[in-house]
Amino acid sequence: MSSHAATIDHHHDPTTSTGIPNKKLLMWAFLASDCMFFGTLISTHLIYRLHPPAGGLDPKAVFSPELTSFSTFILLMSSLMMALAVTAIQKGNVKSCRWSLLTTIFFGMIFLGCQVYEFQHFVYDKKMTLSNSLLGTTFYTLTGTHGCHVAIGVLWLVLMYVRSFKPGTGSAQRTWFSAQILHAATLIVLLLLVLKVTLGLVHALQVEPGFGAAMTSFLKHEFLGIAGMMLALWGCVWFARPRGPVQFGVANAIDVESMGLYWHFVDIVWIVIFTAVYLLEYL
């Protein structure tokens, strides 16, 4: 990487003592620290699984491993897309990088959607809340912290994707700053609405007796959401229209790569959580 960075700009990428870019080293050190955060949370959960209170909930009666396996697979695939985004920008392929970022965001949102669905399913159908059982206390805190990490990752990906539209020297665009902010806001609104509408669809399919009734109920309840979603989608496409040279390329590879390290780490943590919290219960 360092030789890579050096060939981009001899002039200002300060050569580091080790050859490792500063941002990468910072991210590695932060992830070492983050290991301890999750280590503490996972330990807390496992300790209380080893010493469960009398009459506590049985996790096997609560968990639905099929859905969680699916979302785990999706998160793994998002890591693949993240890796492709890093490769693309290292080769200077902005367009391919953008698509890979968008796919990563999309998969990340599927994971988050599954988690939202899982939480509300556990709370309303399985009667496990944050405060009514020790299992709920440790489970929601641990997986919720992981979900926050994924959400921060998605936000970071969104801002990086939008950042790739910052106009470069030679562009006539003079309002890039407000464009950046509006673009990011529109994309975030789009993602939230997609989440809401999809969950509404799932809810309608589960509650209503037939497919037709489900669709009617879905359209009735989510009409505004769908309209807003379409509008936001149009906004995102409009902001992404080609407008001349951009200030985003090989020089930004290190930014995307640091973000990728974070994303992969959050993914790996989930594999540990999935194993320790869900799969171990079925051994």
Add this chain to the structure above:
Amino acid sequence: MDASANTAYLTKEEQAPAAPKFLAHPTAKTGLMGWLTTVDHKKIGFLYGFFALIFFLIGGFEALLIRTQLMVPNNNVLTAQQYNTLFTMHGTTMIFLAVMPLSSAFFNFIMPLQIGARDVAFPRLNAFSLWTFVAGAIILNIGWFLPADKYGAPDGAWVGYPPITSKTFNPKHSIDFWVMGLQLLGVASIAASLNFIVTIINMRAPGMTMMRLPVFVWMTLVTSFLIILSFPAITIALVQLMMDRNFSTSFFEVSGGGMPILWQHLFWVFGHPEVYILILPAMGIISEILPTFSRKPLFGYPIVVFSGACIGFLGFAVWSHHMFTTGMGTVATAAFALATMAIAVPTGVKIFNWIGTLWGGHLMMRTPMLFALGFVWMFMLGGMSGIMHSAAPADAQQHDSYFVVAHFHYVLIGGSIFALLAGLHYWFPLMFGRKVSEGWGRVSFWVIFVGFNVTFFPMHFLGLNGMPRRTFTYDPNLGWNSANFIATMGAYVLGIGMFIYFAVLAYTYFKGEKVGRDYWDGRTLEWSLQNPPPEYNFSAIPTVHARDAWWYEKHNQAEVEKERAQHAKEEEAHGGIHMPYGSIWPFVASMGLLVAAIGATCFDANPNPGIHAKLGITLVGGVITFLGIYFWSLEGNEGYHLHLDKDGKVVEDHSHRH
């Protein structure tokens, strides 16, 4: 000059997309804006030191109130509640708001100079650490200014054991301040440590190999790793406590199946490394001062470095020796006792190496040297009583008694504080170009030394005679009267000593005698600079040829001068000295955290649906922080260039920013 440079920039590259006005880089170098937007590691270090000294004086004042209450039996200067608040805040303030930031002040100011760097790796992140530390300090102390019946300052001891800190037994917001204050301080410490780690590993001058790093830099590195690896444990423990208090979870609630002992484990997994976070920087400072004033290189440099790293590693394997009396079982107790005794080995090795440094040296008995020698002696005494604690059966007798109080004040005052006071005297000429009066320095040392021992030595006997910690008064017939009285008198002497020390320091800052470069005839690179150091630190990045880099330069001047001229020419050919722009956004992000923390701590939860004060203000703070970070990233990390003309005068050049 700045303005003209900016115009030149715009006319030259007319096509460049305009940045909005409020993202323009601040150029103020003085005044309030200069301080709020600074990214200069020396100014940030100065601010850390400034705030740390204020809190050191506050914590010291709290200690004097505690000692006044304990002067005579059945005293009623303080109520039990006030006493609880004072010893809680004394401990928390001294650890998190005095010793840690004072160490951080030296990390910031001295470490980049010692490795031959122009700044830390992430200057704006450094500013964020500073202001987040300030926000945490405000939250921790905000309770003093709010009504005591509902708020008040934290009163659950610095260890905050539930159920003392649970909602049931402590419904006031004081514990919320403690939880959120420590959370912010943790964010600040971790961010700062990540920065130092990258700086030390990646920003060393050419030739500055890891085994040529000054020991202080090594100890900065080890301490930073301890911080990033141990703080997460308390962060999560605090999150769990916060959830218990605010969202009725039962992490530490016995009624819900939780176990309060879990808190003790999580706290001490952090708490024991924290002890080394407090002492390792001190050991680093001592390892700089002893060679300088012995006129000899440090004895056994690699052994000293490895011992420091070894202490860091072992520090993670001994936490349960704080819990010998909780009934962990024989195996766990024996294992933690053995690991604790093992730590005495690298510590003893360090002490012998310091003695080896003194041995046969040409000793200069100046004030920093006096404090350093005081450190070696007093820290050793504290270490000895530490080994006594490591024997679990003996510890069962000493646990939570004044013997423990005596022990940790010997390692924290006789250890950390002595070394930090030594460091202030030692680096003062470099930082401010003035020297502290030798006579007054000696007076302050001896008064502090005597006061300290008179205060804390009798506490060993008090502890062995059964006086428990954290009791606000005692009966006259327990045999504790005279020792307590002596300790209080000692505390007053110690207070006078500290007053002399800081009064002299303040006087010197304004009126002290000016001195030239390299006042102590030092050995490490920071002494190669003029004092106070210019904002760009090194006019040309030095090449390091030996462990005591500056000592080598002083004895090979011809070679070094040629090399420096060559470097300066090369840098000029590459555009000159690269400087980072200041930024207001780290400050904005930190103030967002402050607002969010005020929202989360100062208001009651409202069970009605909708957004109320607690959630609303917290969200506003969160949005401010997010925007601060977002604008921080959008403004970019570009900088400008400096050129030194023939007379060494600085010319700023904003024409090609990067």
